[in-house]
Amino acid sequence: MKVGVCIKSTPDTDTRIKIQGAGEGIDPAGIKWIISPYDSFALEQGAQTREKLGGECVLFSVGGGDTQKNLRDGLAVGADRAVQIDDPALKGADSLVTARVLAAAIKAEGIEIVFTGRQAIDLDNVQVPAMVAELLDWPHVSMVSEFALEGDTWTAVRNVGGGAREKVTGKLPVLVTTDRGLNTPRFAKLPDIMKAKTKKVDVKTASALGLSADDISPAVQLSGFGTPAERSKGKFISGDVATQAKELVRLLREEAKVL
Amino acid sequence: MSGILVLAEHEGGKFKKTAYELLGKAKELAGSLGTSVAAVVLGDAPVAELGGFGASKVYHVAGDFSGYNTLKVVRGLQAAIDAAKPDVVLAPASYTGKDAIPRLVARLGTGQGSECTELRVDGGAVVGRRPVYAGKALVDVRISKKPAVFTVRPNSFNQPTPAGGSAEVVAVSAAFGASDDRVQLVQRMEAESTVADLTEAERIVSGGRSLKSAEQFDAVVRPLAAALGATPGASRAAVDAGYAHHNEQVGQTGKTVNPQLYIALGISGAIQHLAGSRTSKVIFAINKDAEAPIFEHATYGVVADLFEIAPLLTEEFKAALKN
Numbered sequence A: 001m002k003v004g005v006c007i008k009s010t011p012d013t014d015t016r017i018k019i020q021g022a023g024e025g026i027d028p029a030g031i032k033w034i035i036s037p038y039d040s041f042a043l044e045q046g047a048q049t050r051e052k053l054g055g056e057c058v059l060f061s062v063g064g065g066d067t068q069k070n071l072r073d074g075l076a077v078g079a080d081r082a083v084q085i086d087d088p089a090l091k092g093a094d095s096l097v098t099a100r101v102l103a104a105a106i107k108a109e110g111i112e113i114v115f116t117g118r119q120a121i122d123l124d125n126v127q128v129p130a131m132v133a134e135l136l137d138w139p140h141v142s143m144v145s146e147f148a149l150e151g152d153t154w155t156a157v158r159n160v161g162g163g164a165r166e167k168v169t170g171k172l173p174v175l176v177t178t179d180r181g182l183n184t185p186r187f188a189k190l191p192d193i194m195k196a197k198t199k200k201v202d203v204k205t206a207s208a209l210g211l212s213a214d215d216i217s218p219a220v221q222l223s224g225f226g227t228p229a230e231r232s233k234g235k236f237i238s239g240d241v242a243t244q245a246k247e248l249v250r251l252l253r254e255e256a257k258v259l
Numbered sequence B: 001m002s003g004i005l006v007l008a009e010h011e012g013g014k015f016k017k018t019a020y021e022l023l024g025k026a027k028e029l030a031g032s033l034g035t036s037v038a039a040v041v042l043g044d045a046p047v048a049e050l051g052g053f054g055a056s057k058v059y060h061v062a063g064d065f066s067g068y069n070t071l072k073v074v075r076g077l078q079a080a081i082d083a084a085k086p087d088v089v090l091a092p093a094s095y096t097g098k099d100a101i102p103r104l105v106a107r108l109g110t111g112q113g114s115e116c117t118e119l120r121v122d123g124g125a126v127v128g129r130r131p132v133y134a135g136k137a138l139v140d141v142r143i144s145k146k147p148a149v150f151t152v153r154p155n156s157f158n159q160p161t162p163a164g165g166s167a168e169v170v171a172v173s174a175a176f177g178a179s180d181d182r183v184q185l186v187q188r189m190e191a192e193s194t195v196a197d198l199t200e201a202e203r204i205v206s207g208g209r210s211l212k213s214a215e216q217f218d219a220v221v222r223p224l225a226a227a228l229g230a231t232p233g234a235s236r237a238a239v240d241a242g243y244a245h246h247n248e249q250v251g252q253t254g255k256t257v258n259p260q261l262y263i264a265l266g267i268s269g270a271i272q273h274l275a276g277s278r279t280s281k282v283i284f285a286i287n288k289d290a291e292a293p294i295f296e297h298a299t300y301g302v303v304a305d306l307f308e309i310a311p312l313l314t315e316e317f318k319a320a321l322k323n
């Protein structure tokens, strides 16, 4: 089985975000870049699939900076090698451009199943995976919390909102986006971290994957980065608990008008 | 046509709240653009009603959409877009909005702004504004290709009141093929609770690690939520400790919520928790530590032992909501 896993480097969850200049972007200084948390479930699922069925697990990531370091961390979890697409021409890439790049790389490797995170926690776009699947002309299943593969038939449970879940099935190839609950990501052990250093990371450009200038021209422009308005200072409610409870209900009803 | 096309989602024979929210906003945007609003409806629903909310046309895609099938949804929406040729498409950031819309966008070769909380007209085009980096920043999203697609976070816009007006219903048939049946539904497992999903809930009561056990979570958080008709939520610490289900986690790696009222019981207010809840209109926090960071974001705060005050609140809410 040739398994693919897409991971993205995103700012650590407790990073302070500072706006650059007059709102052109965010200031990269001091940001620690981690593997987007949902992608850890995809990594774990990819590693388990490869362990069970043999073959190869290949990681894919589009990005520069700490991307390669994060790919090494991913390799320590059990993948065999990685493909990094690092290209200055991709600066300003939107989700569809990123998806075109990933789809081209996945196709070139002859991958049969792909796991991705349900969303990257930087922009919370929830776009790239479904786009990759469309470009590959594969079906996709989103927000999966249970997954099984028997021969070329897979079964998945997806969280469809409203607390409802659906069990769905189909044949390979398929792209699966992973949700919490799917598995418990392992911590890499020291020998695996050492071994990951010797695994191969191919660095490619978009044009090496056969993408044209048109393919990598984005339709989405981001501007006017700003910080949210501070919430006005709140009120402490005093008194004993019985008074506090009564007063709160009054405030919610008469002042905040939310009851 | 070249106006705004709204995906009006429905369930159990009724349109979802987001359908009205989006139509109301679309009408306002279309007013400043000098264009019109249409809706797209997949499958059986009371389509005529949408005229009263500003849709001049309803593109009604026939077919069985009762079991959710991504590929059929995309095919249906594609057919409606072929017929309507809109400049702008608005859809809710629901499961469909997250699962099918990006696939549609790839098929159309255009661009998408996700989870917008504001939409405005600027320079003759619709621009979306949305939280990014877990709500620590906001950004404008412009899309240079057509149709420009935006998904909108539920509860971002007011519910319009219906006015007179009727919509022309345009029947659209989609070219479904065998390839649209590549994913088959085996079984649907309905939600155990009858309350709204966290992402759509207007009231949420969340509990943290301080609840100390699943039993106490059930005995304290859930009754308080029930008294308010609210959806229960939890911090990651509470989920990791097994007090609540992982579907109930609010935060950066849980659900992003946007309620009118968010009650946090014994939650410290870590940045990752606030990431999912900071756009709540009113936040009420109970914590025994007056220095807890949650109080910096709370509209109202009470320094108290939650085990003492929560049962009293449950009774107060029950009484208050009875009349």
Ligand SMILES: Cc1cc2nc3c(=O)[nH]c(=O)nc-3n(C[C@H](O)[C@H](O)[C@H](O)COP(=O)(O)OP(=O)(O)OC[C@H]3O[C@@H](n4cnc5c(N)ncnc54)[C@H](O)[C@@H]3O)c2cc1C
Residues within 6 Å of the ligand: A013, A037, B207, B208, B209, B210, B234, B235, B236, B237, B238, B249, B250, B251, B252, B253, B254, B255, B265, B266, B267, B268, B269, B270, B271, B272, B273, B276, B286, B287, B288, B289, B292, B304, B305, B306, B307
């Ligand atoms: C990558 C990453 C992702 C994360 N994602 C999320 C996420 O999505 N959601 C999330 O919630 N967290 C997330 N976290 C975890 C987050 O950092 C915090 O650890 C977590 O939110 C703490 O939960 P808590 O407030 O319940 O617990 P604690 O921080 O332990 O706080 C408990 C609070 O309860 C108060 N308390 C205790 N007893 C009582 C009592 N009897 N009455 C009143 N108050 C009492 C205490 O004063 C304290 O403030 C993430 C962390 C990381 C690293």
Ligand SMILES: Nc1ncnc2c1ncn2[C@@H]1O[C@H](COP(=O)(O)O)[C@@H](O)[C@H]1O
Residues within 6 Å of the ligand: A006, A007, A008, A036, A038, A039, A042, A060, A061, A062, A063, A095, A098, A102, A115, A116, A117, A118, A119, A120, A121, A123, A124, A125, A126, A127, A128, A129
């Ligand atoms: N630049 C990227 N490189 C590799 N994978 C990505 C990239 N961007 C997004 N993905 C994958 O797509 C998922 C969803 O991302 P997004 O659509 O940006 O929310 C992520 O969790 C990754 O698995």
